[in-house]
């Protein structure tokens with residue numbers, strides 16, 4: 373083709389990892405084209421991590437102010453959602469405009485193209501009318517989009533996904549949330565704290581099903597205390613929208629029909645990978661696949677690398693960035709270390725937070741490990757002083773003599789995670805962990821109680 377453009381590298385999809393690969397590769401001297409059809413940076417800065425944590429921070433200050441009566445006197449709390457809506461629009465997303473991110477990319481030497489890109493064979497990507505032929509290859513970082521469950525009547529209604537929920541300018545009087553994973557749980561609580569009457573419908577038996585059952589139980593109890601209606605083991609039969617209101621027909625775990633009526637409906641029932649329409653068949657891969665298989669260097673085929681959520685190694689920004697670093701090392705001929713997934717950390721920013729790393733007890737048992745667990749029912753002295761629930765659970769491979777997974781729940785669960793993640797990552801022996809002196813009375817001191825409980 374006459375308008376073939378020859379470059380070293382094409383990065384298709386500029387989520388957090390793609391943006392990082394494109395930047396680093398250009399800085400290393402490659403000629404790089406970065407393609408995105410939406411916003412440079414992907415879901416995290418505009419519709420994910422950043423605005424959701426900003427909303428959670430705001431909701432957390434309301435919750436803390438409401439605790440004044442318990443600890444320090446009295447305070448009158450009047451939520452005003454417009455304050456956080458403005459902060460998200462102005463400080464976090466610049467009104468959902470990526471001009472700064474595009475400029476940063478171009479300053480690093482990347483040629484940015486906005487449009488829908490498709491592979492057209494190994495090392496070849498088409499976007500608009502242009503074919504880019506990459507001598508080194510293509511890095512895929514196309515990420516995910518909100519999935520819509522097959523529910524009667526849902527399509528065509530103005531339901532929210534995470535994207536609309538994080539662009540809202542006011543908190544609805546009432547909100548039904550479908551899905552009790554991290555997105556549903558985090559946003560359900562944030563909106564409830566701003567005064568929305570929230571019902572959370574989860575198809576499985578518990579919310580946050582990827583975490584330890586003990587963690588789900590503590591968070592569910594906290595939600596119930598805050599007045600969030602939880603319907604677990606529930607099936608959404610149908611959705612209707614009329615006169616500005618949603619009617620959500622649910623069958624609860626006892627088989628009873630429940631009609632939920634709300635101003636808004638947030639569907640947070642999982643994600644679908646952006647793989648169907650990117651020309652995977654032209655490189656011998658299945659476009660209907662749920663993920664792209666990668667090796668330890670993030671290679672997915674001839675002149676092809678893949679990083680981020682589409683690799684199904686952990687749908688988190690830190691995983692996308694970790695894999696970006698590995699892909700860059702491979703692309704530039706550097707040495708490893710190559711990918712290892714035995715200590716993937718994750719934090720869900722509900723209150724209490726859930727910080728977890730590695731395997732849950734069930735995953736460790738399924739993997740055939742010689743499992744021993746230790747668990748606490750609180751975060752010790754500091755947890756008691758602070759108030760609120762908490763726990764630490766450690767999962768040890770007794771034969772190997774080190775932790776293979778751990779969970780911390782509490783107001784600082786995502787921070788206690790740091791020491792647990794180091795222990796699992798570095799496979800520090802349980803004996804050495806037990807020798808460590810932990811400051812009194814920190815929240816993380818509860819880790820020593822969990823380690824002691826391994827012997828119960």
Ligand SMILES: Cc1cc2nc3c(=O)[nH]c(=O)nc-3n(C[C@H](O)[C@H](O)[C@H](O)COP(=O)(O)OP(=O)(O)OC[C@H]3O[C@@H](n4cnc5c(N)ncnc54)[C@H](O)[C@@H]3O)c2cc1C
Pocket residue numbers: 384385386387388389390407408409410411412413414415416419420421422424425487488489490513514515516534555646649650679680681682686687688689690691692
């Ligand atoms: C509400 C919410 C909260 C979250 N909170 C956290 C959190 O606190 N911590 C955390 O670690 N993770 C969080 N996540 C997950 C996190 O956002 C993702 O794991 C992260 O964005 C990494 O995704 P990615 O790199 O795979 O790509 P994505 O961020 O999904 O970006 C992919 C990019 O590719 C582009 N693209 C796709 N197909 C094409 C194509 N054919 N042509 C051109 N461009 C294309 C898209 O436009 C998009 O910009 C959250 C997610 C959501 C939705």
Ligand SMILES: NC(=O)c1ccc[n+]([C@@H]2O[C@H](COP(=O)([O-])OP(=O)(O)OC[C@H]3O[C@@H](n4cnc5c(N)ncnc54)[C@H](O)[C@@H]3O)[C@@H](O)[C@H]2O)c1
Pocket residue numbers: 521522523550551552553554555556558573574575576580581606607608640641642643687688718719720721
């Ligand atoms: N703090 C964080 O790191 C963070 C925050 C938000 C999201 N994320 C990531 O983004 C991804 C997407 O999050 P998510 O919460 O949408 O997805 P998810 O797949 O983790 O959870 C979706 C939940 O919806 C439920 N569900 C599915 N269909 C349903 C239906 N018809 N009715 C009721 N419930 C239904 C499922 O049982 C599941 O528990 C996750 O993998 C998550 O790890 C991370």
